[in-house]
Amino acid sequence: MSQARVLSLVGLAVFAVAAVAYAQTTVTPIPDKEPVQTAPLNAGPQSKWGDVKAGATKAGTCAACHGLDGNPTDPQYPRLAGQSERYIAHQIALFKSGERNTGMSAAMKPFADALSEQDARDLGAYFATQKSGAGVADDTVIATGPNKDKKFYQVGEDLFRRGDKARGIPACMACHGPGGAGNPGPAYPHLAGQQAAYSQRRLEEYRAGTTTQRDPHLFNVMAGVAKQLTDEEIGSLASYLQGLHERADDIAAAGAPAPAAKPAAAPAPAQPAAPAEAPKPAAAPAAPAKG
CATH class of the missing domain: 1.10.760.10 (Cytochrome c-like domain)
Known part of the structure; x- marks a missing residue:
């Protein structure tokens, strides 16, 4: 084999190796997809964002x-x-x-x-656009059971903030926010200050796990969480949510100026002294209150 032929074969081999190496290091971008079309939740052809x-x-x-x-x-x-x-x-x-x-x-x-x-x-x-009020959480001390000596609302507070890893219960704040303000994107509701009776009823409905919704995925998320909650946990969580509110409300209340003192009333004109009366007998002592 001639030297020229050998050199040409070597050159072809080097070219082939270089072509393969180039092909492996060159990125061919995938064509962009069409932009995703978004639409408001449950919006019909005549519906637009609210006024x-x-x-x-x-x-x-x-x-x-x-x-x-x-x-x-x-x-x-x-x-x-x-x-x-x-x-x-x-x-x-x-x-x-x-x-x-x-x-x-x-x-x-x-x-x-x-x-x-x-x-x-x-x-x-x-x-x-309206500001949610809030109620009061029940701080009665639990007398018996697995949560003995805890304040009633604290059971719910633990579930809201930490969940229960052992039972696979996520923290409520993961979806509803640390202040209970909710998430308007996936339409997770605002919970802070919600009436305890209403929250308890809804949690019991989720725990029952029965729905007729045609698209039950949001219901099923909550049903999966609520199915393991006890009656005490549901009641406590509802109570905690009722008292939950923004810390800013406390700060605003603490910094609110005291009401202005009313001006002192003008002294009444002097009246002639009334004639002295005979002293009255002392009243009988009040009976002690009965339980």
Whole structure:
């Protein structure tokens, strides 16, 4: 074999090796996909994001039960103040379709039936701008059982903040936020300050694990958490949530200026002294209070 032929073969081999090496180090980008089309939750063709002013007008219908600003005075009705627009619109849609049919759903359905998708959006937008109130958590000391000597609300506080790893229960704050403000993206509700009676009822419904929702994935998330909770844990968690509120509220209350003192009243004109009366007999001592 001639030297020239050998050199040509060597050159071809080097070229082949170089081509393979280049192919292995060259990245061929995948063509970009079309942008994802997003749409509001439960939005029909005529629905758009809610209008706060329109919602404020429509909220008059809700005031009898939920309060004009979404903070009811009757503990059997849930707080709507601070809930996200998407969550409220979603729940109204479930009431309207009959997919949410437990608890006081029968009372809600006639109102939901009268609302359009846009009405639901407007109401949600309005209540999302309102500030949620809060109640008081039960700090009674537990006398017996596995949580003996804990304050009642502390059982729920532990579950909210830490969950229970041994039972596979995640911390509630992982989805609902450390202050219970919820997450408007996936429509996880605002829990801080929620009425204890309402939260307890909903947790019991989740624990039962029965739903007629056509798309139950959000329900199933909560059902998986609640199925292992005891009655005491559900009651305690509901109580803790009722008292949960932003720390800023305490700071604002502590820094609030004291009410101005009322001006002293002008002294009354002197009156002529009344004639002295005969002394009255002393009153009999009060009876001690009976349990």
